[in-house]
Amino acid sequence: MEIIKTIGLTKKFGDFIANDNIDLIVEKGEIKAIVGENGAGKSTLMNMLYGLLKPTAGEIFIRGENVHFDSPNDAINKGIGMVHQHFKLVPSLTISENVMLGIEIDKKIIVGKHSFSMPSIDHKRESKVVQALIDRFQFGLNATDVVKNLSIGAKQKVEILKMLYRNVEIVIFDEPTAVLTPQEIEAFFKTMRELKQQGKSIILITHKLQEVMEVSDSVTVIKQGKIIGNRITKDTSNKELARMMIGREVLLRVEKHYQDYSEKPIIYEVNNLSTKNHEGINVVNGINFFLREGEILGIAGVEGNGQTELLDLLTGLLKSTSGTVRFLGKDITNEWPDTLRLEKIAFIPEDRYEQGLCTDMSIGENIIAGYHGNLDVCKNGILISKKIAEKRNRLIKNYDIRVSDCEGKVSSLSGGNAQKIIISREFDADPLLLIAAQPTRGVDIGAIEFIHQSLLNIQKNGKSILLISSELSEIMSLADRIAVIYKGQIIGEVSGKDASREEIGYLMAGILERSHENES
Amino acid sequence: MDFIIKILSDSLYFTGPILLCTLGGLFAYKANMINIGLEGMMLFGGFISTLVLFFTHSWIIAFISALILAILLGMLFSYFGVTKKANFIITGFAINLLAIAIGKYTLAALGRIDINVIADVTRSMASIDLGIIGEIPIIGPIINNQSFLTYLSFVLIFVVQFILFKTRFGTYVRVVGESEEAARSIGISISKIKYFAIIIGALLCAFAGYNVAVNQLASYTPDITAGTGFIAIAAIYCGQGNPKNSSLYAILFGISRSLAVNLSLRIGVIAGLLEMIPYIMIIIVLTVVGIIRKRKTLYRGFLHE
Numbered sequence: 001m002e003i004i005k006t007i008g009l010t011k012k013f014g015d016f017i018a019n020d021n022i023d024l025i026v027e028k029g030e031i032k033a034i035v036g037e038n039g040a041g042k043s044t045l046m047n048m049l050y051g052l053l054k055p056t057a058g059e060i061f062i063r064g065e066n067v068h069f070d071s072p073n074d075a076i077n078k079g080i081g082m083v084h085q086h087f088k089l090v091p092s093l094t095i096s097e098n099v100m101l102g103i104e105i106d107k108k109i110i111v112g113k114h115s116f117s118m119p120s121i122d123h124k125r126e127s128k129v130v131q132a133l134i135d136r137f138q139f140g141l142n143a144t145d146v147v148k149n150l151s152i153g154a155k156q157k158v159e160i161l162k163m164l165y166r167n168v169e170i171v172i173f174d175e176p177t178a179v180l181t182p183q184e185i186e187a188f189f190k191t192m193r194e195l196k197q198q199g200k201s202i203i204l205i206t207h208k209l210q211e212v213m214e215v216s217d218s219v220t221v222i223k224q225g226k227i228i229g230n231r232i233t234k235d236t237s238n239k240e241l242a243r244m245m246i247g248r249e250v251l252l253r254v255e256k257h258y259q260d261y262s263e264k265p266i267i268y269e270v271n272n273l274s275t276k277n278h279e280g281i282n283v284v285n286g287i288n289f290f291l292r293e294g295e296i297l298g299i300a301g302v303e304g305n306g307q308t309e310l311l312d313l314l315t316g317l318l319k320s321t322s323g324t325v326r327f328l329g330k331d332i333t334n335e336w337p338d339t340l341r342l343e344k345i346a347f348i349p350e351d352r353y354e355q356g357l358c359t360d361m362s363i364g365e366n367i368i369a370g371y372h373g374n375l376d377v378c379k380n381g382i383l384i385s386k387k388i389a390e391k392r393n394r395l396i397k398n399y400d401i402r403v404s405d406c407e408g409k410v411s412s413l414s415g416g417n418a419q420k421i422i423i424s425r426e427f428d429a430d431p432l433l434l435i436a437a438q439p440t441r442g443v444d445i446g447a448i449e450f451i452h453q454s455l456l457n458i459q460k461n462g463k464s465i466l467l468i469s470s471e472l473s474e475i476m477s478l479a480d481r482i483a484v485i486y487k488g489q490i491i492g493e494v495s496g497k498d499a500s501r502e503e504i505g506y507l508m509a510g511i512l513e514r515s516h517e518n519e520s
Numbered sequence: 521m522d523f524i525i526k527i528l529s530d531s532l533y534f535t536g537p538i539l540l541c542t543l544g545g546l547f548a549y550k551a552n553m554i555n556i557g558l559e560g561m562m563l564f565g566g567f568i569s570t571l572v573l574f575f576t577h578s579w580i581i582a583f584i585s586a587l588i589l590a591i592l593l594g595m596l597f598s599y600f601g602v603t604k605k606a607n608f609i610i611t612g613f614a615i616n617l618l619a620i621a622i623g624k625y626t627l628a629a630l631g632r633i634d635i636n637v638i639a640d641v642t643r644s645m646a647s648i649d650l651g652i653i654g655e656i657p658i659i660g661p662i663i664n665n666q667s668f669l670t671y672l673s674f675v676l677i678f679v680v681q682f683i684l685f686k687t688r689f690g691t692y693v694r695v696v697g698e699s700e701e702a703a704r705s706i707g708i709s710i711s712k713i714k715y716f717a718i719i720i721g722a723l724l725c726a727f728a729g730y731n732v733a734v735n736q737l738a739s740y741t742p743d744i745t746a747g748t749g750f751i752a753i754a755a756i757y758c759g760q761g762n763p764k765n766s767s768l769y770a771i772l773f774g775i776s777r778s779l780a781v782n783l784s785l786r787i788g789v790i791a792g793l794l795e796m797i798p799y800i801m802i803i804i805v806l807t808v809v810g811i812i813r814k815r816k817t818l819y820r821g822f823l824h825e
Binding site: 052121318336 | 687694702704708816817818819
């Protein structure tokens with residue numbers, strides 16, 4: 001039975017067509033995967049099904065009934081629920097309060113036969129009801145725990161509970177595995193299969209083809225707002241899907257030549273580094289690692305284990321409470337970013353729009369940012385526009401940055417091209433050490449290929465790279481050594497050449513603690 | 521001893537209006553809006569209630585008209601600040617300027633220097649005798665003979681605490697302030713919550729304006745609020761919108777105002793200088809709170825989620 005059917009669904013934002021005549025069919029009780037690159041229009045499609053966006057044209061049928069949603073509430077009433085990639089939870093509330101948000105149970109006073117509603121919320125009864133639901137699905141959570149203290153995997157379960165409590169029949173998961181450990185992903189797949197067994201239909205939005213092959217029943221590929229094709233999962237392959245997504249053959253993995261670096265000198269050394277966050281919690285807790293010349297050290301870990309703070313520490317945005325950082329024998333602990341740049345350390349920040357770029361400024365201004373005092377573009381404190389334009393044009397050409405207007409603002413570029421601006425800027429400074437955080441987050445497969453290749457290229461020139469990423473496959477295909485961060489500490493290290501996903505996965509979950517192999 | 525009792529008693533007297541503005545304004549603060557217009561909303565409340573009282577001689581009509589005007593002002597502020605997404609600092613500022621301008625214009629049009637309603641303010645409107653409670657030594661004289669709204673303001677601390685943490689509306693206000701995305705995803709109307717949060721603030725400011733202009737001074741001039749709305753914003757900010765903490769700061773500012781007034785009565789010539797006490801107090805408190813918060817963080821000059 002067709003539980004969801006769309007006919008000619010179209011969404012335009014101004015002149016831009018995000019979804020073009022989408023005819024999607026989801027059968028009852030199946031797991032339907034929808035794959036496509038970032039910006040292909042997957043999220044737009046789902047937001048229409050969930051009532052967050054209104055279609056420009058086309059019809060949506062749920063169980064054969066033509067529906068029009070004005071808000072997510074309408075969608076939920078028709079049995080469609082969505083678990084967003086970025087969770088929509090309120091951190092300071094408890095699990096039960098989050099689950100019950102919008103459909104709270106009021107306190108009642110019973111006098112004889114009559115019951116009176118009070119204006120206050122019955123928190124006790126709420127947590128009882130939610131706890132019963134948690135136990136039924138064996139989620140292993142405590143309904144009265146505050147959400148901000150939960151792990152990412154647990155938060156996702158809270159989102160699922162929100163939908164289950166509202167009795168939805170169709171659950172849409174938007175990139176659900178992006179922030180989970182391999183083990184959590186396994187557990188999540190189990191949850192998905194359980195939901196399926198209970199008769200729920202599932203739409204899984206992802207760009208990870210491995211997961212599609214493992215868990216889904218059928219696949220729809222979207223490219224540039226259009227459906228490229230539908231496949232039954234067991235009749236297709238990774239390769240075919242990738243070709244459909246990109247429109248050409250892609251290297252799913254870059255060629256990496258491993259070599260022995262143990263004879264090379266140590267150039268960067270972090271000793272016992274610690275710091276606190278805004279809440280005064282020790283988020284980085286005695287971190288030790290070192291980096292040899294020409295080597296790539298990957299720092300893997302589930303997001304929220306101190307990577308962000310470690311990065312802020314190493315790039316001079318956050319002060320340490322103890323410990324030292326040494327670069328080429330010099331103490332550079334707590335130096336400011338500009339000093340670090342003078343020492344020839346370059347950064348690719350985690351959030352390119354928050355720390356890497358100024359979106360309201362032009363491409364040229366962004367290309368010199370951080371290096372704007374250098375003599376090649378600035379004389380006696382005055383910027384030389386001609387030189388800036390020259391540098392900009394050279395980098396745009398060398399790094400194949402696709403811009404519609406080279407005088408335009410950075411905000412007009414796609415994610416991948418914006419990231420290339422940062423990469424070209426940092427590489428062009430010819431650093432000895434590159435600290436790269438999430439270098440391919442939210443960029444399309446084509447750009448990922450390019451970025452990975454460039455990282456390996458600068459390694460070939462003898463530069464060292466510290467790579468912090470939550471994308472395990474990225475670290476595994478690039479790093480010579482992989483250190484795993486857990487609760488602000490490096491809890492283990494494996495060689496990049498013969499690392500197994502499983503081994504790293506256990507470390508990421510804090511299991512199998514081994515002593516850190518520190519040679520210094 | 522009498523002098524200390526007088527200072528403490530006056531502290532309650534001055535705290536009342538500050539507290540009303542603080543408790544009202546913190547709803548907007550919790551919903552992630554700063555209502556700079558508290559001062560103007562309070563001034564409008566004082567203005568309209570004395571004006572109506574002056575012509576109708578009925579305090580009920582005066583009070584109700586203050587409330588109606590407050591709702592209109594709240595809607596005006598929300599329309600620009602929420603619906604039209606204008607900068608709400610500027611919107612609030614406009615309301616402050618408008619309040620002074622309309623007050624002065626009306627006085628000029630009436631050809632008066634103030635709106636004096638002393639004849640219409642009865643003894644029980646100005647202060648309530650608590651009877652036996654007033655007989656208690658020391659405490660009695662301090663808390664006795666305040667206006668009804670001053671007593672109400674202290675009760676409201678607990679009412680606001682209850683509303684904010686135990687009711688749907690309060691929970692939604694906090695949710696909207698903390699994560700609009702979360703609110704939107706389950707269909708809470710963000711605009712509606714913000715409208716209500718602002719209108720509640722406007723109503724309590726009208727209470728404060730009525731309290732000062734009718735109960736306490738029995739007359740209106742465009743400077744009767746004397747920065748009460750801004751002091752309330754400082755109290756809200758220092759207490760981070762928590763009703764109990766913000767109220768403590770409001771009380772602290774009330775005490776300092778009482779000190780200023782009472783000390784200047786005694787000292788004479790340089791009395792003018794002492795009137796600075798509450799404002800200097802605010803600068804000191806804001807600086808100290810700021811330094812303490814800054815000290816706790818190791819981040820350099822930027823805020824990171």
